Amino acid sequence: MTAIGNRRYSSQMIIRTRTVVAMDGAPIENGAVAVSGNQIADVGGFDDIKTRNTGEIVDLGEQVLLPGLINAHCHLDYTCLRGKIPPRKSFTDWIRAINTEKSELSPNDYLASINDGFEEAKRFGTTAIANLTAFADLVSQLRPPVRTWWFAELIDIRAPERANELVDAAIEALKQTPSWGLAPHALFTASRDLYRSCEEMARRDNILLATHLAESREEIEMFCQASGPLYEFLKSIGRPMDDCGKETALGLFVGALGERALPRWIVAHLNELAESDFELLEKSDSRFHVVHCPRSHNYFGHSPFAFDCLRSLGFNICLGTDSLASNDTLSLFDEMRAFQKNYPRVSPEEILQMVTVNPARALRCENALGQIRPGFRADLIAIPCSGSTDIFGQIIAFGAPVSWSMVNGQVYRDW
Numbered sequence: 001m002t003a004i005g006n007r008r009y010s011s012q013m014i015i016r017t018r019t020v021v022a023m024d025g026a027p028i029e030n031g032a033v034a035v036s037g038n039q040i041a042d043v044g045g046f047d048d049i050k051t052r053n054t055g056e057i058v059d060l061g062e063q064v065l066l067p068g069l070i071n072a073h074c075h076l077d078y079t080c081l082r083g084k085i086p087p088r089k090s091f092t093d094w095i096r097a098i099n100t101e102k103s104e105l106s107p108n109d110y111l112a113s114i115n116d117g118f119e120e121a122k123r124f125g126t127t128a129i130a131n132l133t134a135f136a137d138l139v140s141q142l143r144p145p146v147r148t149w150w151f152a153e154l155i156d157i158r159a160p161e162r163a164n165e166l167v168d169a170a171i172e173a174l175k176q177t178p179s180w181g182l183a184p185h186a187l188f189t190a191s192r193d194l195y196r197s198c199e200e201m202a203r204r205d206n207i208l209l210a211t212h213l214a215e216s217r218e219e220i221e222m223f224c225q226a227s228g229p230l231y232e233f234l235k236s237i238g239r240p241m242d243d244c245g246k247e248t249a250l251g252l253f254v255g256a257l258g259e260r261a262l263p264r265w266i267v268a269h270l271n272e273l274a275e276s277d278f279e280l281l282e283k284s285d286s287r288f289h290v291v292h293c294p295r296s297h298n299y300f301g302h303s304p305f306a307f308d309c310l311r312s313l314g315f316n317i318c319l320g321t322d323s324l325a326s327n328d329t330l331s332l333f334d335e336m337r338a339f340q341k342n343y344p345r346v347s348p349e350e351i352l353q354m355v356t357v358n359p360a361r362a363l364r365c366e367n368a369l370g371q372i373r374p375g376f377r378a379d380l381i382a383i384p385c386s387g388s389t390d391i392f393g394q395i396i397a398f399g400a401p402v403s404w405s406m407v408n409g410q411v412y413r414d415w
């Protein structure tokens, strides 16, 4: 496949396939989608669609057409670190290892890494990405081939007095991009002031927020017991440790921001929760969005993700790939299969929602992305289907590059 495939653009187009999975009602056999510019104009049975709409008819044949996939959490900065860091026993050792790798990389290396990541994600059917970057100042040099939310990943561990300055610089770097947000990295690397400053900006400018929370046992040990490898490491580099030994990470997060602020947050991981955390979540009316990264989770060997419990509490659960410093590919199909292996009782349809409908909601685009509906953006992918009765199972089992996709009404094909 070429860098971005062969582009075709048509202002009016009717795409016919064997099956349309709109993620909005039952799959449609002999279905079609009418696209006008960058929007979906109509969806339904092929005969009805061609009666009601005009435009070139593109017959994709024995394929299923579905909404483009949405990666709710990744770091394309580190695409070039694939295979560079073998799994470690300790999360803290992994942090040390990635810091060593990062010290070798130049801005040009990061630009190439991010571009490679975009191409790989698109090749595997991703049409929208929530991407955390430590290099917001490089973003103006990039032209993403998929819909991108740039989150400035912020760390003030070495200079907590500069929290506001950091936030202002990130906003300056990202404000020209169509979609962006702020991401204080984690409670162990970003100060309470930095979280609050991001929260204040988000309230003022109505932007999105993301963070990592309760990812590893070492993080929990640090906050709950003021001990362990992460505690010792961060203390040795000068982090003030007076927030340790008192509360869980979740308790600190909710305490710092207040319940009303929570719905703005897209929270990655939430792997290590105590009994008191579940009580806290049960009592709270506010729900943030949760991103689970199954393969990164397996890589680190975290405690089992409390999917059933979080789902029954009403959390909006999405899937993400995390970075290739703790994963092998940027394919959300691979991610869905890894999730399915760990949670075989969850239906394939619900798993597909976790990379379509759910992340669209987390990104506050539930009226534009994640489903094939009139008025929604024309972000679509097609994959081969054999007419099995288990169409959702077949979608999740798909393991090859996606040969036809459309991003914002623009067609990319590889045939």
Ligand SMILES: [Zn+2]
Residues within 6 Å of the ligand: 073, 074, 075, 212, 268, 322, 323
């Ligand atoms: Zn992450």
